[in-house]
Amino acid sequence: MLSSDGVGGLLSDKPEEACGVFGVYAPGEDVSRLTYFGLHALQHRGQESAGIAVGDGASVVANKDMGLVTQVFDEGALSALTGHVAIGHTRYSTSGGHSSWEAAQPHLSTITDEIIALAHNGTLVNSHALGRRLVELGVTFRSSADSEVAAKLIGYFTQESHHMREGIRRTMELIEGAYAMVLITQEALYAFRDPHGIRPLVIGRLPEGRGWVVASETCGLDIVGAEYYRDVEPGEVIRINGTGPGGLIIEQAVPARPHALCIFEYVYFARPDSIIDNMNVYQARDAMGRRLAREAPVEADVVIGVPDSGVPSAIGYAGESGIPYIEGIVKNRYVGRTFIQPTQALRERGIRLKLNPLTSSIAGKRLVVVDDSIVRGNTARQLVAMLREAGAREIHLRIVSPPVCWPCFYGIDTDVQEQLISARMSVDEIAEHIGVDSLAYISEEGLVGCIQGRHQGYCTACFSGSYPVKITERQQQSSFCDTMKPQWWPQESQGMSALF
Ligand code: SF4
Structure with a gap:
């Protein structure tokens, strides 16, 4: 998305x-x-x-x-x-x-x-x-x-x-x-x-x-x-x-x-037609959906994906489970292409500015809804409310990343842990909070197993809290760290100004 x-x-x-x-x-x-x-x-x-x-x-x-x-x-x-x-x-x-x-x-x-x-x-x-x-x-x-x-x-x-x-x-x-x-x-x-x-x-x-x-x-x-x-x-x-x-x-x-490519590139960031480390992103997302169907099966009438990045995984989930895939949500591709601020009334429409349900396809149905991640939880809640209004009989949310419990310090803006819903609530509590009939996430082992890149080894710190690069500065806001000094760096007595 x-x-x-x-x-x-x-x-x-x-x-x-x-x-x-x-x-x-x-x-x-x-x-x-x-x-x-x-x-x-x-x-x-x-x-x-x-x-x-x-x-x-x-x-x-x-x-x-x-x-x-x-x-x-x-x-x-x-x-x-x-x-x-x-x-x-x-x-x-x-x-x-x-x-x-x-x-x-x-x-x-x-x-x-x-x-x-x-x-x-x-x-x-x-x-x-x-x-x-x-x-x-x-x-x-x-x-x-x-x-x-x-x-x-x-x-x-x-x-x-x-x-x-x-x-x-x-x-x-x-x-x-x-x-x-x-x-x-x-x-x-x-x-x-x-x-x-x-x-x-x-x-x-x-x-x-x-x-x-x-x-x-x-x-x-x-x-x-x-x-x-x-x-x-x-x-x-x-x-x-x-x-x-x-x-x-x-x-x-x-x-x-040790290789630590951001695993979220495959889940969400990269375009599905890109090949990263010799692995096509679309194929990885399809495999994640298939794995999730095995890990978290459910009886339902149709599978839908949340555009854009949830769709290949939804197709994978459908293929593995035998439940038909349908298009259930249409994305307005151009609302995100403006810097014009919406009116307050439009603002209150929230996610509906961007996503619209295909009511005729989903009314009265038991849905498996596949999405890439839940980070803060606010749009998931709005999405579920929108699908209920459109007449969905049951909503089973399936997520192709494990719960995001840890902030990212490597270029993704999830660096406040209190904002992460999975850091504050259990899976059952989140399910109740966002109003779904069931909620399940892919396992970390399952996700990693879906990605057959040339190098094995991914950053999964969002899920595991295991950071490949130590976060010394954010934690301590300390001054220049001794352990970082390479051999050519002058001794303290020489003064930093000797370098510059
Ligand atoms: S912490 Fe998460 S988003 Fe950041 S690089 Fe690692 S896997 Fe990617």
Whole structure:
């Protein structure tokens, strides 16, 4: 379900996506237009702001603003962005507080007299401490976004080492958390991914060797006609400054750690036509529905799915159980595409602004309703009330993720545990609260078993509380942590200013 509703968070009861990133190196091609379409395919990952930066061999320029890709860019804006290398970003703010122009990406930074642009999907858990240090040392920031901290660190270390890859590598030694980042100089494109691989990042090749593309999901490659080449593996940094195979340089910048791809990419965030870590998202959702049908069977007349991400799992549930699948809820795809605030009367319609039941299909029926998750519980309650009004005789809610009891600190906006209904109530209490006849969730073991990615190993911290990256700063708001210091970091007696 595309949950960033654009109507004041009114319909938001799902984890919000964190961002989409895209990059292209293709001399002779209209790289800003390719990026525009790449961002279109990644729009579901962030709908608050959009931006494109382009390098032309002499400089880097960017255009970014609040709004959807189509609201930020028109022919005139794209025509002004010429060059051979570009990156783009669609943002949902999870770090850096409120949505603001300053926090929109790509971020521009200056290294000596060279400009770089950086775009980031994920969240750094130690950016406050690193940012505080940089501020103490006189570095100025335009926003409180963690991505700007990363850009400033890369700038410093590149200046010191005179090599961008070394600047990125040293930054990767310091930053902790989830990141899939793309960066351009006036000449080249870089992409790098955190050592656990929490957020996805793939490389593709344009036809006839015309250039290279990187994107958060393969749907971003498909839209520009690029063929999947490989993933950016955890801890890798890639540099692209040529169109042929020799133009792509891959380096293991920091050692990979246990693989911990966010399992919610398969449940909810990613588009169903994307392939993540060699596993098609639609197939994963279908398998989750089938597994749930085995784990939590129920007698019913029809199975319906909550659009969009609940539908493939509902089809899977129906296939496994033998209960017919029907379309029972229609989604208004365009209400989330406006920043116009609804009137109070419309606001009170809640979920009905976005979803409408097919009364003729569901009246008098015993329904199995399949959805991806219950996070805060408010829209589930409204959904059930809406289906009852439409005449549903029984409602059996089946959820293809285990109860979300723990907050996410890696780029998804569920970072207040008190807001999570499963942290406060038992399954029976939630069933009563939202008004269903029965409620069941897939098991964690069942969910993980449905995903046959190339690497086994997923972040399941939302369900288990087992975080792949320690959340030191959020817990303690402590200053720079000794255990994070790599060998080259100076001893305290030398003073931090020795570095900067
Ligand atoms: S905590 Fe949850 S949403 Fe966050 S990365 Fe892990 S599985 Fe994904």
